[in-house]
Amino acid sequence: MTDKPNPALVDLNINPNLARQILAGFIRSELARVGISKAVLGLSGGVDSALACVLAVEALGPTNMVAVRMPYRTSSQESLDHAMMVADNLGIDLLTIPITDMADALISHNPKMDNTRRGNIMARCRMIVLYDLSAEHHGLVIGTGNKTEILLGYSTLFGDSACALNPLGDLYKTQVRQLSRDLGVPEVIVAKPPTADLFAGQTDEGDLGYTYAFIDPLLYLLVDERYTILDCVAAGYEQGLVERVVERIRRNQFKRMLPPIAKLTNRTVGYDFLYLRDWGT
Amino acid sequence: MRYNSEMTEIHIALAQINTVLGDVSANLRKHIDYIDQAVSQAADLIIFPELSLTGYVLQDLAPIVACKPRADDPIFGPLLEASRKIDIVAGFVDEDDRHRFYISQAYLSRGQVAHVHHKVYLPTYGLFDEGRFFAWGDEIRAFDTRFGRVGMLICEDFWHASPPYLLWLDGADLLLFSSASPGRGLTREPKLESARWVEHINRAYASLFTSFVVHTNRVGYEDGLHFWGGSTIFNPDGGLVAQAPYHEEALTLATVDLGWLHRTRARLPLLRDERTSLVNAELNRIVNKG
Numbered sequence: 001m002t003d004k005p006n007p008a009l010v011d012l013n014i015n016p017n018l019a020r021q022i023l024a025g026f027i028r029s030e031l032a033r034v035g036i037s038k039a040v041l042g043l044s045g046g047v048d049s050a051l052a053c054v055l056a057v058e059a060l061g062p063t064n065m066v067a068v069r070m071p072y073r074t075s076s077q078e079s080l081d082h083a084m085m086v087a088d089n090l091g092i093d094l095l096t097i098p099i100t101d102m103a104d105a106l107i108s109h110n111p112k113m114d115n116t117r118r119g120n121i122m123a124r125c126r127m128i129v130l131y132d133l134s135a136e137h138h139g140l141v142i143g144t145g146n147k148t149e150i151l152l153g154y155s156t157l158f159g160d161s162a163c164a165l166n167p168l169g170d171l172y173k174t175q176v177r178q179l180s181r182d183l184g185v186p187e188v189i190v191a192k193p194p195t196a197d198l199f200a201g202q203t204d205e206g207d208l209g210y211t212y213a214f215i216d217p218l219l220y221l222l223v224d225e226r227y228t229i230l231d232c233v234a235a236g237y238e239q240g241l242v243e244r245v246v247e248r249i250r251r252n253q254f255k256r257m258l259p260p261i262a263k264l265t266n267r268t269v270g271y272d273f274l275y276l277r278d279w280g281t
Numbered sequence: 282m283r284y285n286s287e288m289t290e291i292h293i294a295l296a297q298i299n300t301v302l303g304d305v306s307a308n309l310r311k312h313i314d315y316i317d318q319a320v321s322q323a324a325d326l327i328i329f330p331e332l333s334l335t336g337y338v339l340q341d342l343a344p345i346v347a348c349k350p351r352a353d354d355p356i357f358g359p360l361l362e363a364s365r366k367i368d369i370v371a372g373f374v375d376e377d378d379r380h381r382f383y384i385s386q387a388y389l390s391r392g393q394v395a396h397v398h399h400k401v402y403l404p405t406y407g408l409f410d411e412g413r414f415f416a417w418g419d420e421i422r423a424f425d426t427r428f429g430r431v432g433m434l435i436c437e438d439f440w441h442a443s444p445p446y447l448l449w450l451d452g453a454d455l456l457l458f459s460s461a462s463p464g465r466g467l468t469r470e471p472k473l474e475s476a477r478w479v480e481h482i483n484r485a486y487a488s489l490f491t492s493f494v495v496h497t498n499r500v501g502y503e504d505g506l507h508f509w510g511g512s513t514i515f516n517p518d519g520g521l522v523a524q525a526p527y528h529e530e531a532l533t534l535a536t537v538d539l540g541w542l543h544r545t546r547a548r549l550p551l552l553r554d555e556r557t558s559l560v561n562a563e564l565n566r567i568v569n570k571g
Contacts, residue, residue, distance in 0.1 A: 013469040021528055022464065022507055029502040170505075274340040276504045278302050 009235065010217035012174050016182035019175075020058065023167040027059035030165045031140055033281035038139030040066045040130055043086055043094065044197065045079030047190050048144040048168060050086045051180045055167050056142050057090045066137045068095040070126045072103055072198075079197050082189050089186065095133075099125040119198035123159025131162070140164035148173040148212060151219055152245075153252025154204065160196075161255060172219065173212040210241075218245060289540055291428050291455075294319035294327040294367075295512040295533040297525045299501030302336035305346050309334060309356050312371060316363045318532050326368040326428065330459050330499035330508075331400075331435050332384060333372040337461035338503045343414045347376035350387045350394045357387075357394075364389035368426065370433065370497075372459055374415075375399065381416035386433045386459050388426065396424040401444060402437040408463060408506070411437075423451035429539065436460035439482065449490040450557055454542050456486065458496040464509040476509050476527070488519030491545045491552060493537055500530055517545035 031037065039056040043049050057065055069083045080096075087094035103125045107113055130141045143163025145155055147170055155161040168176060173194070180190045194204040194212070205211045218237055221227040222245070227235070232242045261270050296315040301307040312329060319327040331337065334356060335346040348356045350373070360369060368390040375385035375397060383399035399418025403411035421444050423432040432448030432455075439445055439458050448456060466474020479496070487494040493516060500510040507528070514522040514535050523535030546552060 011469065014467050015469055015471050018471060018473065019467060022467075025528060026502055026505065026507060272341075275342065276302060276338050276340065278503050279342065280303050281301060 010220050014175050016179055019179055023055045024059040027056050027167055036140050038064045038137050039142045040133045040139040041142045042130055043067050043083035045082035047180050050185045050189050051176055052142050052144045054183050062092045065092040066133050066139050067092050068097055070097055070099050070129050072122050073100040075197055097129050115199050120156045122198055123156035127159050127162045145169055146171055146173050146176050151249050153255045157255050172216040174216040291537045292324045293535055293537055294324035295497045295525050296327050296329045297510045297512045297531045299530055300336040302503055303342040303346055305334050305356055315532055320366045322534055328370040328497040330497050331372045331461040335374055343374055343382050347374040347382050350397055361389055361392050365392050370457055384415050386435050398433040400435040402441055404437045421447045423448050423453035429454055431455045433457045445486045454492050456494045461499045461508055463506040476511050484515050484519045487515035491517040517541050
């Protein structure tokens with residue numbers, strides 16, 4: 001795993017009060033303008049969903065949260081305990097809806113299925129649960145994907161990336177951790193190795209091949225500061241690694257977009273039928 | 282300074298509002314409400330943000346929300362009526378006689394349209410796409426009001442140095458800037474980079490042109506964009522007269538003492554000494570070379 005210090009020229013620190021104000025305001029605004037008061041949120045026990053939950057509670061109040069744990073039979077007890085810790089700290093109710101039966105109903109058809117397919121099925125089962133809760137409680141699903149995983153495509157399409165709005169998508173993982181600490185997410189949750197918890201012993205950083213502390217400054221230079229590959233090399237990164245990261249960002253563009261529509265008429269959704277989602281509100 | 286006005290103090294109201302995207306009637310109601318509040322607090326002039334009657338990221342809504350700054354227009358009729366009590370600066374989409382659509386700011390006073398400014402710089406880069414949907418304005422003109430000569434600019438107009446400079450040379454002592462500035466650039470600082478930049482240049486214009494610079498920015502969200510507010514008034518010394526809160530709707534009132542122009546310019550005669558003919562000659566040389 002690649003793990004070397006951040007280049008000195010990158011400062012990913014953010015002002016927590018400003019971030020909290022903008023992001024809680026975003027959640028409040030996006031729900032209020034469609035006449036919805038409740039948020040639906042999957043609490044995994046990890047730092048991203050914990051921070052999203054903190055922001056949503058600040059925006060909407062604890063009684064407007066529909067938070068849920070969705071364990072599979074291999075999910076760790078620690079993840080479940082940490083999700084409960086977040087809910088208890090915020091004074092919100094926490095549902096538990098296991099996905100084992102629904103996931104295994106499909107997985108059992110093909111016991112040789114690899115971990116990627118199993119993980120995708122779990123992520124999509126959780127999406128089904130969240131959107132069913134959305135219908136039941138008339139709430140909007142709050143996304144928890146951060147900028148690092150969106151850029152690297154480290155998510156399941158129509159799975160954990162599915163949501164109605166995403167308050168964390170412009171924060172790198174490093175910044176999610178910083179903001180979480182600043183906003184009182186328990187240190188045990190912030191400090192533990194991030195994991196999708198799709199199989200025992202899995203960690204994000206093991207899957208990706210580099211640590212967030214290493215990759216976030218590089219992503220920042222490439223994306224936010226528009227560094228070229230050679231600029232990054234001059235800043236101290238190994239060229240092959242930079243090229244692999246750039247290629248990974250490119251290859252995962254499909255996860256960041258709606259599917260393209262083949263244009264036939266003079267006015268086509270996505271190309272020249274252009275309105276914000278907030279149109280009329 | 283022309284003392285052609287009946288007053289040397291202006292009570293200015295910065296109407297830092299949120300808007301409903303594409304719902305002009307709802308936004309008009311909010312304008313009337315803020316105008317009523319400002320009148321009740323004895324304001325002389327109320328300034329709304331860019332596209333305050335329509336919302337900002339209009340895209341294909343632009344032709345639908347357009348209106349005409351005339352008394353027979355259902356939106357401008359009530360605003361013009363309200364302008365009998367207070368001067369009003371409001372943002373809208375102007376559709377001209379040839380059906381071109383402009384991001385516009387109207388100055389209404391005593392039931393009349395005193396001036397309409399069409400945005401001359403349409404940002405079409407980064408998160409902005411104005412040039413795709415709107416026509417470019419092609420005039421930068423100061424105009425006379427009961428408070429003296431005034432100039433209006435809209436957002437990107439004052440990210441360029443030349444429009445404020447031209448208004449200054451055209452006689453404006455009171456620069457009225459309106460914007461719908463999306464917040465961006467979150468760092469460890471307590472202020473967004475976009476806010477820091479706008480405040481920086483507005484203070485600089487006030488100082489360089491020894492003029493009042495009044496800026497109303499909007500608040501609220503449109504999809505993931507948020508507008509940061511923080512509307513300001515700077516005096517001819519570059520000092521902050523008033524500032525509205527960040528991120529929240531507010532009606533912020535402040536009194537501007539026009540005598541400040543006299544005092545600053547007696548001390549610092551930048552306007553007197555500005556060599557416009559030299560500028561003109563050099564501009565001609567630069568524009569025409571090669």
